[in-house]
Amino acid sequence: MKPSLAIIGAGLAGLTLARELSEQAEISLFEKARGLGGRMSTRRNATHQWDHGAQFFTARSKAFQSQLAPFIEAGNVVEWQPNIITLSPSDKPFKRPWFEPHYVAAPGMNFLLKAMSGELNIQLSTRVETVTRAQDKWQLFDEHAQLLGEYDWVVSSAPLPQTQALLPKALLGDDLAQYHMQPCYALLLTVDDAELPHWDAAKVNHSAIRWISFNHRLPGRNAKAGTVVVHTRSDWAAEHLEDDQEQVKQILLNTFCELTQVIPEAITLAQLHRWRYALSAEVIEPESEFILNVEQKLAACGDWCLGGRVEAAFASAHQLAGALRKVLA
Template sequence: MKPNIAIIGAGLAGLTLARELNEHADITLFEKARGLGGRMSTRRRGEHRWDHGAQFFTARSHTFKALLKPYIESSVVVEWQPNITTLSPEQPPYKRPWFEPHYVATPGMNSLLKTMSTGLNITLQTRVEKLRQEAGKWQLFDDKSEPLGEFDWVISSAPLPQTEVLLPFKPADWAGFGMQPCYALMLKVEDGELPVWDAARVNDSPLGWIAFNHRLPGRNRNFGTVVAHSTSSWAETHLEDDQDSVREQLTAEFCMLTGVKATSVLEAHLHRWRYALATEVEGEPVGYVLDAKRKLAACGDWCLGGQVESAFTSAHQLAARLRADACNA
């Protein structure tokens, strides 16, 4: 009989894990949000779209390249070749080259995950709040204490702080892992008011990254959309500040850096990513956290440094370990 596995989180790590274990187990994914994506999600407001989390990704390992190949062939994933610059309040901008392919999903970053989710059993808008073990089975409950089912295994692909609270591991099991916050500023600006470059790394500023989202491949260029990410250090300092004040400060910084007039900013929205960036893992990184005896595990980009590919690699390594353990059981 196949084991029942609950996977918490339907971002890239959760979906990768589900796809790689789907033939070996009965999988149920639980996602607290209304849609798929995690930090590869896309925010919508009318005709405007903002990829307010990850804006691109690289592919360095053979396994991740193999995953992407059919999606590249079908144009769900395409290479992004932007005119990218470097900005600083005190220095003139200069062109910034990229030395490896960078990719985006089309028409939004969450499009890759939507395609990957085909055929999987996913329950959306469901927050797993607690779990307890009875007679060798894990009982899951939502935030209203309603039961969500009985499972042999529970695996979390949620951000580290949420996973730490939910799974009863020892504190030492989380040693070496950490996450940092980030603000995402989403602006509506007519394209003609924007500079000619497409994206910018920013130095010596509360902002660390600016991209003109509508100029990414496959987007609607008729509607000017900007995504600007704060640095993690600035976000950490101002995490609990009044959010209107944060939005206004970051919008003013954007205008100062780009030369865009404040009157040209037609809309400004803010998203606070409490758990956006993984801290650097010291020593030889481990791709997952596992308690095989109690049938608990966790994976995610935070295990391997925080990139999009890190989320895939973490889940891929955990799936291989679980398949190997099942074969040797």
């Protein structure tokens, strides 16, 4: 009989791990959100959609290129060649070249994860609240103390602070100082496309805002109207994390209008999203791409092990899958 393995979190890392170990283990995935995506989510209302987390990704490693190949073939992942500029409040904007391929999923960022999920056993809207030892198994409970099942192995792919809250300290070790996760605000707008500048995206300097993208202009979108995603700098978000959210929204709206010369009347909808654990600082010399305790049958992976990008989430899970394959065999 195959060992049972519970994976907490169905972002890119959790799904990568589940796909790569489906031959070796009986896998159950638990995801607290209503849909797949994690930080590669797409938010929708009746008429619009915004990719409010990851904006694009690179595929530098051979392993990630191979993983993406069938999804590129199927049109779930497409190369993005935007007209991208550098913008700052005081200088003239200038065009920003990109020297390697950048990809987005289509028709929304979370479609890569939807395509990856296939036949996997995923329980959405299920938050794992506690993980406890009962004889030779791990028991998972939700926030209502409801037993979610008993498993031989547990892997957390949740962001570091959430993994720390779930897994025993003994697994993670004392020295996690090299890993940091930082917040980010996302401002999501609808604006008539005719009112927007001609460029597709901007990297912003010397401002609370660090990134602006005209989301509807991404390839593969079926957009009927202009949608804009604005991201703040992490240090600005950290400073204003607990501020009144209406005030934060207003500051960012004003800054957006100043930077782009879009008139406030052209903005027909504005929503604010607070990412508490958005990005992790680059880990210069990671001790390992993942955390694994074979004796306890516990592990953790995710972008935070390697430095906060989509490709890091894949690499961490891919490396952990390789290590687990040896011990599950």
